[in-house]
Amino acid sequence: MKQWEENFRKVVPYVPGEQPNQPGMIKLNTNENPYPPSPNVKKAMDEFDMDKLRLYPDISSTILVEALGETYGLNKDQIFVGVGSDDVLATAFLTFFNGTEPILFPDISYSFYEVWAQLYHIPYVTPSLMEDFTIKREDYYRKNGGIVIANPNAPTSLSLGIDAIKDILEHNKESVVIIDEAYVDFGGESSLPLLKDYENLLIVQTFSKSYSMAGIRIGYAFGAPSLIKAMNDVKYSYNSYTMNQPSLYYGTEAVKDTKYHKETLEKIMKTRTWVAESLKNLGFKVIPSSANFLFVSHEEVPAEKIYEELRAKKIYIRHFKKPRIDNYLRITIGTDREMEVFLAAITEAI
Amino acid sequence: MKQWEENFRKVVPYVPGEQPNQPGMIKLNTNENPYPPSPNVKKAMDEFDMDKLRLYPDISSTILVEALGETYGLNKDQIFVGVGSDDVLATAFLTFFNGTEPILFPDISYSFYEVWAQLYHIPYVTPSLMEDFTIKREDYYRKNGGIVIANPNAPTSLSLGIDAIKDILEHNKESVVIIDEAYVDFGGESSLPLLKDYENLLIVQTFSKSYSMAGIRIGYAFGAPSLIKAMNDVKYSYNSYTMNQPSLYYGTEAVKDTKYHKETLEKIMKTRTWVAESLKNLGFKVIPSSANFLFVSHEEVPAEKIYEELRAKKIYIRHFKKPRIDNYLRITIGTDREMEVFLAAITEAI
Numbered sequence: 001m002k003q004w005e006e007n008f009r010k011v012v013p014y015v016p017g018e019q020p021n022q023p024g025m026i027k028l029n030t031n032e033n034p035y036p037p038s039p040n041v042k043k044a045m046d047e048f049d050m051d052k053l054r055l056y057p058d059i060s061s062t063i064l065v066e067a068l069g070e071t072y073g074l075n076k077d078q079i080f081v082g083v084g085s086d087d088v089l090a091t092a093f094l095t096f097f098n099g100t101e102p103i104l105f106p107d108i109s110y111s112f113y114e115v116w117a118q119l120y121h122i123p124y125v126t127p128s129l130m131e132d133f134t135i136k137r138e139d140y141y142r143k144n145g146g147i148v149i150a151n152p153n154a155p156t157s158l159s160l161g162i163d164a165i166k167d168i169l170e171h172n173k174e175s176v177v178i179i180d181e182a183y184v185d186f187g188g189e190s191s192l193p194l195l196k197d198y199e200n201l202l203i204v205q206t207f208s209k210s211y212s213m214a215g216i217r218i219g220y221a222f223g224a225p226s227l228i229k230a231m232n233d234v235k236y237s238y239n240s241y242t243m244n245q246p247s248l249y250y251g252t253e254a255v256k257d258t259k260y261h262k263e264t265l266e267k268i269m270k271t272r273t274w275v276a277e278s279l280k281n282l283g284f285k286v287i288p289s290s291a292n293f294l295f296v297s298h299e300e301v302p303a304e305k306i307y308e309e310l311r312a313k314k315i316y317i318r319h320f321k322k323p324r325i326d327n328y329l330r331i332t333i334g335t336d337r338e339m340e341v342f343l344a345a346i347t348e349a350i
Numbered sequence: 351m352k353q354w355e356e357n358f359r360k361v362v363p364y365v366p367g368e369q370p371n372q373p374g375m376i377k378l379n380t381n382e383n384p385y386p387p388s389p390n391v392k393k394a395m396d397e398f399d400m401d402k403l404r405l406y407p408d409i410s411s412t413i414l415v416e417a418l419g420e421t422y423g424l425n426k427d428q429i430f431v432g433v434g435s436d437d438v439l440a441t442a443f444l445t446f447f448n449g450t451e452p453i454l455f456p457d458i459s460y461s462f463y464e465v466w467a468q469l470y471h472i473p474y475v476t477p478s479l480m481e482d483f484t485i486k487r488e489d490y491y492r493k494n495g496g497i498v499i500a501n502p503n504a505p506t507s508l509s510l511g512i513d514a515i516k517d518i519l520e521h522n523k524e525s526v527v528i529i530d531e532a533y534v535d536f537g538g539e540s541s542l543p544l545l546k547d548y549e550n551l552l553i554v555q556t557f558s559k560s561y562s563m564a565g566i567r568i569g570y571a572f573g574a575p576s577l578i579k580a581m582n583d584v585k586y587s588y589n590s591y592t593m594n595q596p597s598l599y600y601g602t603e604a605v606k607d608t609k610y611h612k613e614t615l616e617k618i619m620k621t622r623t624w625v626a627e628s629l630k631n632l633g634f635k636v637i638p639s640s641a642n643f644l645f646v647s648h649e650e651v652p653a654e655k656i657y658e659e660l661r662a663k664k665i666y667i668r669h670f671k672k673p674r675i676d677n678y679l680r681i682t683i684g685t686d687r688e689m690e691v692f693l694a695a696i697t698e699a700i
Contacts, residue, residue: 002549002550004446004496004526004550007446007495007525008445008448009444009446009448009580009584011583011584032405032406034404036403036404037400037404050386051386053387053565054383054384054387054564056382056558056565057564057565057567058369083433083589083592084591090588096359097357098357115587145357146357174353176354176357200352208406212404213404214403214404215403215405215407215594217593217594230355230359237362238440238462239436240436242434242567244567244594245566247594247596250403250596
């Protein structure tokens with residue numbers, strides 16, 4: 001070991017998820033949207049003023065924040081934007097969770113919550129989901145330094161009603177409660193109506209799923225002006241210019257086209273309904289999904305075997321080798337055509 | 351104060367630099383390039399496959415890394431890319447500076463070095479530049495946890511020769527030495543030839559200045575594979591997908607067009623020569639510049655007065671209210687036409 005390597009930060013090297021790129025493949029493993037973004041995004045690209053590339057972006061991301069405000073009925077000072085919801089969530093962890101009490105999030109949820117807690121030395125406790133993967137609210141009545149709940153949850157696809165969120169907020173008037181709504185547009189219930197009553201509520205959403213723009217890296221948060229200001233203070237204090245000009249201009253057009261957004265969502269939910277039914281008919285247990293993916297387990301055939309057989313046919317789905325969920329598969333909803341091919345292959349596999 | 355606010359991270363709220371946006375203004379305050387990016391970037395935009403926006407970007411930024419490798423004669427495993435050089439430098443601080451000895455950087459340099467050191471609880475010492483703003487190499491012979499030198503330095507515009515960098519490396523075989531070459535293309539001397547001999551050398555550059563793409567947010571670092579791997583391990587461990595698809599595709603075209611890059615640099619250096627001469631003739635002391643800006647001080651007229659008078663005419667330059675440099679002005683090199691207007695205005699101001 002070289003002397004300077006003694007001072008390297010020790011991390012568990014993350015192994016990026018498989019991003020296959022093969023002709024003819026069907027990619028149902030990272031919850032991307034099978035439909036392209038709004039045609040207005042292409043228009044924004046065609047009309048993009050090249051001089052914008054020469055200049056530093058607007059640090060406040062004004063055009064994008066205003067478009068979000070218009071679409072979601074909020075003021076500019078209630079909106080934070082970042083480089084994907086990972087960036088938004090990491091900034092929220094860094095900003096809000098500096099106390100000594102542990103923060104709380106479910107044992108089965110988005111894997112990065114644990115990563116950021118460790119990165120920023122935030123104490124945390126992970127209450128277990130119930131056997132059916134639902135959240136036990138009472139686990140979140142204890143003293144804590146903050147709460148993070150993905151709703152709908154990943155990878156389970158299960159959603160909580162707004163009443164349950166309200167109940168959790170009622171029991172937590174002393175800490176910041178983050179609701180990660182990455183998948184909420186696919187049939188979940190947003191906590192947006194609760195914002196006016198709870199100044200400690202932060203709602204995080206993303207362009208990666210319902211807006212068909214995983215490639216643009218935009219996430220955003222809604223919250224009381226005091227929360228948003230605190231996040232911006234932290235962000236500006238160490239890396240001010242993170243949202244590039246294309247993301248500001250393309251993202252703005254995507255969020256303005258509410259009609260296209262709704263149409264895309266409806267197509268995906270319709271596909272999800274018949275795929276879920278078909279899988280049930282094949283003997284799969286299918287968790288009721290409010291997301292753009294299904295979380296399923298077969299009564300007889302092991303998940304890993306199915307995963308491998310589909311993989312051999314260049315159909316990529318997700319299998320987590322983790323306790324409690326290692327016999328489940330996560331399947332992104334693709335186009336109707338893709339799902340037909342997928343169903344034929346999975347029928348053969350079992 | 352709300353209870354949860356007690357756990358907010360305490361930061362000194364950063365006040366973003368002035369980003370004026372007025373018709374007819376001349377903007378010489380943030381060292382942007384006055385010329386547009388390579389025409390091939392526009393072509394990449396026109397030919398951009400919209401399907402890319404739907405998909406997560408390649409986590410390894412392969413096309414961009416390969417283009418950089420081709421242009422700079424390096425292998426893929428010697429190159430790291432990030433969201434602007436701020437992101438690259440912050441990642442380097444987080445990755446390499448976890449020891450107990452203080453890191454070293456000059457008292458007058460890029461202001462964010464101090465910010466990141468504080469953010470990550472890295473001890474630091476800032477040796478004073480000499481009276482003429484040159485670096486005293488002997489200050490960097492002491493035991494340390496790492497070294498960071500901007501070359502050319504900002505805001506002084508002064509550059510160090512490769513021999514001086516080599517000397518500093520020879521005295522520092524136990525810690526990582528970062529050379530921040532944001533401005534090196536404008537007449538500085540890159541430390542790139544030293545890479546093969548020093549495994550503890552990290553060179554950081556950016557698309558924001560010489561590539562005319564401050565709006566795309568791309569920075570990059572060159573170093574031994576062991577350094578690059580350590581940075582990627584840290585980056586992947588907490589925020590994997592930061593480089594969006596437009597930045598990968600547009601950036602690749604910019605870095606491939608070496609001819610256009612060189613032509614733009616030559617135009618700026620030519621403009622710099624006559625602006626520097628003109629300012630000297632007006633009684634300014636002009637620090638010899640290897641950057642796309644000049645750092646100047648007038649014998650009689652206070653810097654702040656000149657700054658305010660130009661500002662009233664919508665000509666924006668930079669004035670730092672900091673010890674030792676508060677009678678200096680930093681002036682970005684614009685187009686010939688912009689600099690003519692600037693010179694007429696500054697002649698009136700003094």
